[in-house]
Amino acid sequence: METLYLLIPLSVVLVFLIGVIFWWALRNGQYDDLEGPAYRLLMDDRDEPPNRRRQVDAPGEGADGKPRDANDNDV
Numbered sequence: 305m306e307t308l309y310l311l312i313p314l315s316v317v318l319v320f321l322i323g324v325i326f327w328w329a330l331r332n333g334q335y336d337d338l339e340g341p342a343y344r345l346l347m348d349d350r351d352e353p354p355n356r357r358r359q360v361d362a363p364g365e366g367a368d369g370k371p372r373d374a375n376d377n378d379v
Contacts, residue, residue, distance in 0.1 A: 329335065
């Protein structure tokens with residue numbers, strides 16, 4: 305019986321705190337856009353524009369653009 309004297313006021317304080325936190329969330333717009341984050345997760349984030357591609361050296365050319373010999377092992 306003595307524990308009820310502690311648990312009932314503790315539960316009332318907890319319900320009050322939950323209500324205050326919920327009220328704060330409503331006032332600050334936490335529930336304004338419920339579908340936006342779900343769609344944002346599915347959208348593609350591209351760091352590089354689609355028309356820019358990485359340049360790849362042509363076969364037989366070195367990084368400086370000069371022709372490479374078959375015996376050239378300066379990789």
